[in-house]
Amino acid sequence: MIELLGFLLFTLAGCLLGVFTGITPGIHVNLISIFLLGAAATFNPYLIAVMIIAMAVTHTFFNFFPSILLGAPEPESALSVLPGHRMLLKGRGVEAIYLTIVGGVGAVFLCVILFPLFLNLIPFLYQYIQSAISLILIVIAFVMIITESHMKGRGIALMVFLLSGILGYILLNSYPLPSNFLLFPAFTGLFGISTLLVSLNRKTEIPEQYMETPKIPGRLALSGILKGLFSGAMVGTLPAIGAAQATVLTQQITRRGDEKEFLVSIGAINTIVALFSLISLYTISRARSGAALAVQNVLASFGLNELLLLVAVALIATGFSVIVMLKLTKKVVRAMQRIDYTKLTVFIILVLVVLVLLFTGPMGIFILFISSAIGLLAPLFGVKRSNLMGVLMVPLIIYYLPI
Amino acid sequence: MEEKVIRNIALLCSVVGLVLLYFASSMIGSTHMRIGEISIDSVGMGVKICGIVENKKVSNNNVFLMVGDGSGSIKLVIFGKSALKLNESSIDVHGLCSEDEICSTGVVDEYPRGSGELEIKYTGGNISLYD
Numbered sequence: 001m002i003e004l005l006g007f008l009l010f011t012l013a014g015c016l017l018g019v020f021t022g023i024t025p026g027i028h029v030n031l032i033s034i035f036l037l038g039a040a041a042t043f044n045p046y047l048i049a050v051m052i053i054a055m056a057v058t059h060t061f062f063n064f065f066p067s068i069l070l071g072a073p074e075p076e077s078a079l080s081v082l083p084g085h086r087m088l089l090k091g092r093g094v095e096a097i098y099l100t101i102v103g104g105v106g107a108v109f110l111c112v113i114l115f116p117l118f119l120n121l122i123p124f125l126y127q128y129i130q131s132a133i134s135l136i137l138i139v140i141a142f143v144m145i146i147t148e149s150h151m152k153g154r155g156i157a158l159m160v161f162l163l164s165g166i167l168g169y170i171l172l173n174s175y176p177l178p179s180n181f182l183l184f185p186a187f188t189g190l191f192g193i194s195t196l197l198v199s200l201n202r203k204t205e206i207p208e209q210y211m212e213t214p215k216i217p218g219r220l221a222l223s224g225i226l227k228g229l230f231s232g233a234m235v236g237t238l239p240a241i242g243a244a245q246a247t248v249l250t251q252q253i254t255r256r257g258d259e260k261e262f263l264v265s266i267g268a269i270n271t272i273v274a275l276f277s278l279i280s281l282y283t284i285s286r287a288r289s290g291a292a293l294a295v296q297n298v299l300a301s302f303g304l305n306e307l308l309l310l311v312a313v314a315l316i317a318t319g320f321s322v323i324v325m326l327k328l329t330k331k332v333v334r335a336m337q338r339i340d341y342t343k344l345t346v347f348i349i350l351v352l353v354v355l356v357l358l359f360t361g362p363m364g365i366f367i368l369f370i371s372s373a374i375g376l377l378a379p380l381f382g383v384k385r386s387n388l389m390g391v392l393m394v395p396l397i398i399y400y401l402p403i
Numbered sequence: 404m405e406e407k408v409i410r411n412i413a414l415l416c417s418v419v420g421l422v423l424l425y426f427a428s429s430m431i432g433s434t435h436m437r438i439g440e441i442s443i444d445s446v447g448m449g450v451k452i453c454g455i456v457e458n459k460k461v462s463n464n465n466v467f468l469m470v471g472d473g474s475g476s477i478k479l480v481i482f483g484k485s486a487l488k489l490n491e492s493s494i495d496v497h498g499l500c501s502e503d504e505i506c507s508t509g510v511v512d513e514y515p516r517g518s519g520e521l522e523i524k525y526t527g528g529n530i531s532l533y534d
Contacts, residue, residue, distance in 0.1 A: 004428045011424075046431055102404055105412050112419070216404040305430040312423035319417025326410060 007050050011313050014051035015320045018058025023065050028184075029056045030290030037294055046309070049295045053278070053310045054317040056291035060270035061321035064100045069093060069336055070348050083259035085195065091207045093333045098213045099224075099260055101325055103267025106225040107232065108318045111275050112311070118233070118276070122283045125237040133238055134400040137393050140249055144386055153383050160387040163374050164190060165394025171367070172395045177360045183391070185356045185364040189371025190388045192352055196345050197372070198379050206341045209333050213326075216264075224261040228268025235273045235288060237280065246273070247386075275314055282307040439474025441521060445511040452477070452523065453506040456499050466496050470505065478522040479507055485525055494530050505530055 021029050033052050068084030087096035111118070129136075145157045171182055231246035250265045277292035281302050287293035299306060336344075356364045371391075378385045435451045454472035461467070464483030469476055481489070486496045499505065507530040509523035 003431075004425060007424055007428050098406070098409075102409055105409055105416065108416060109412055112416075213406045218404060221404050305427060308423060309427035309431055312420045312427050315416045315420025316424065317420075319413045319415075319420060322409060322413035322416075326406060326413075 006044070006047055007309075007313070010047040010051045011054045011316050012320075014054025014313070015058045015317050017051070018055040018317065018321070019062050019324070021055065022059045022062025028290075029059045030294075033291055033294035037297060045298045046306075048298050049306070049310065050313050052291050052294050052298070053274070053313045056274045056289070057271060057314045057317035058321045060274055061101065061104050061267075061318075061325055063270070064097055064267065065332065068096050068100075069332065070344075083262050085199075086259065087263075088206065088209075091209050093206075093209050093336065094211060094329055095214050095260075096263055097325070097329045097333075099216065099263035100267030101322055101329075102216055102221050103224055103228055103264035103269075104271040105318055105322045106221060106264070107228050107268035107272040108275065108315065110225060110229055111232075111272055112315065114229075115279075115311075118279050119283055121233070122237050122276075122280055125233070126280075126284050126286075130238060131402075134397050134402070136238070137397045137400070141390070141393055141397070144384065144389075148383055153381075156377070156381045157383040157387045160374070160377050160381070160383060161390035162394070163377070163390070164371075164388045165390035167367075167371060167374060168391035168393075169395045169398065171391075176363050176367070181359045181364070185360055185368040186371045186391055188352050188356055189368045189373075190375040190391060191385065193349060193368065193372040194375025194379065195385075196349050197376065200342065200345050200349075206337055206339075209337055211330050211334070213329075216260075220261050221264055224264025225268045227261075228265040229272055231265070231269050232272030232276050235269070235276060237276075237288075247389075271318065275311070278307060278310050278314070437474040438470065438472045438477050441475070441477060441511055441523075443513065443519060443521065446513050446521070448511050449508065450511055450523065451506065451508045452479070454504070456501055456503045456505060458501060459499055461497060464497075466499075468496075468499065468505075470507075479509065479525060480522055481525040481530070489530060496530060 017032055018029070021032055029052075032055060036048050036052055036055075039048055064084065068088060084093075084096040084100075087093060141161060145154055145161060148154045148157045167186060168183075171177070171186060175182065177185070227250050231250045234249065235246045246269050247266055250262070250269060273289060274291065277287065277289035278295075280286050280288045281292050281296060282304065285302075287296045295310065296302065353365070353368065356368050360367070375385075375388060377383075378388055435453075436445070438452055438454060441450065441452075452470060452472065454470040454476075457469040457471050457476060459466065459468050464486060466481040466486045468479040468481070470479050471477075481496055489496050494505075507523070507525060509525045512522055512524050514520060514522050
């Protein structure tokens with residue numbers, strides 16, 4: 001009974017930490033996991049593992065607050081900025097966040113139902129697909145570029161993809177920053193500051209927001225969740241494919257212009273990746289996320305009992321996150337309306353610059369400057385912002401090329 | 404999908420999670436084993452052993468205890484950081500002597516890999532004097 005109480009307390013503590021990491025731009029689960037690993041010598045390692053997973057799952061729900069409402073994303077939610085922000089500017093910020101919640105909780109629900117299938121599927125996929133990672137990434141990049149509306153757009157998309165790719169390649173091969181923050185300035189610049197600067201230039205104002213959560217058609221929700229589940233399975237199985245690449249993949253298989261379905265998918269992906277990384281740890285002994293890697297380090301062995309324990313924690317964290325977010329979303333969006341958006345945008349830009357300076361120093365600021373400039377190219381030339389994902393895809397394509 | 408449906412699914416997730424946590428938490432933990440029963444198949448398992456300290460070595464604050472219980476002997480490794488924590492919280496592991504009787508939890512490990520030599524790595528929890 002005492003053990004159960006301990007697990008519950010550490011789950012709750014992990015959930016609260018996840019809220020903190022989720023709503024704070026620049027503070028990632030991996031960073032907090034490193035500190036928690038240090039506590040493993042004092043506490044029962046299982047309690048630490050429980051805390052890490054509760055934090056990781058809760059984070060995947062709450063990090064849509066800064067990405068949609070403030071335009072300040074992390075790698076996993078970077079591509080949600082544009083459709084989410086667009087909905088906010090149409091007065092549908094509550095709906096945008098609600099769609100990600102539907103995706104997250106729906107994906108967890110489906111994943112638990114399909115749990116036995118995934119236990120058998122992941123080792124099979126891992127065995128047969130891992131040799132084709134480069135090819136898969138090249139195909140995704142090709143589809144991303146070719147689906148631009150006209151020839152000139154395709155040329156610009158290729159340029160944006162390659163420029164961000166070169167930036168990523170330099171960062172991931174020369175390690176100019178501490179490894180925990182290696183991509184923080186680049187993502188802040190590519191997806192955050194550039195979006196905020198465009199908003200600032202357009203003198204964006206947040207219109208009055210619809211406060212009712214709409215009824216989401218079951219078909220739209222199911223379609224978005226299934227696409228998210230498929231992409232999540234890729235992440236859980238394949239090395240080098242992370243939530244960001246899975247999102248790019250989902251964007252390509254989502255009907256053009258259907259931003260609602262995309263937001264459901266992206267909500268599903270983030271949460272499903274947290275769950276799949278546990279299944280991968282059990283089935284193929286590979287950690288596919290920072291949280292899973294921390295769990296692998298803290299627990300001496302990872303068997304079925306450990307998997308069930310952490311899936312239970314993930315379910316509780318999901319319930320906690322959804323209920324708290326449903327309560328908070330309207331209040332937060334209402335508060336946003338009372339704020340001068342231009343001042344808020346300037347404030348967020350300053351906070352992001354200070355965070356980058358604090359965590360990565362002058363070199364980080366230099367990278368932030370370059371990445372913001374590259375990030376501005378996509379909206380200024382009217383091509384999809386997902387082409388900026390070259391920052392991760394190009395280095396991985398090169399790394400996994402069989403030469 | 405209405406908000407009410409989503410809230411109900413979230414509640415269902417929480418309830419299923421709590422039930423699963425109840426069962427999983429009872430299955431997690433260390434199996435009490437006689438040292439002689441520990442074999443190469445036990446590598447990676449969490450175990451609890453009780454026995455007599457046969458000898459002790461300390462190196463860079465890491466404590467290496469040879470523990471025997473009549474059925475066999477095995478090395479119990481307590482790394483420096485854990486040893487210091489234990490010294491502060493429950494038992495002075497640096498002060499343990501031969502013939503002290505102790506119980507400890509840990510994970511069975513093969514070290515060096517492939518050598519067939521087994522040891523128990525202390526991973527957390529209390530080490531208690533045998534009562």
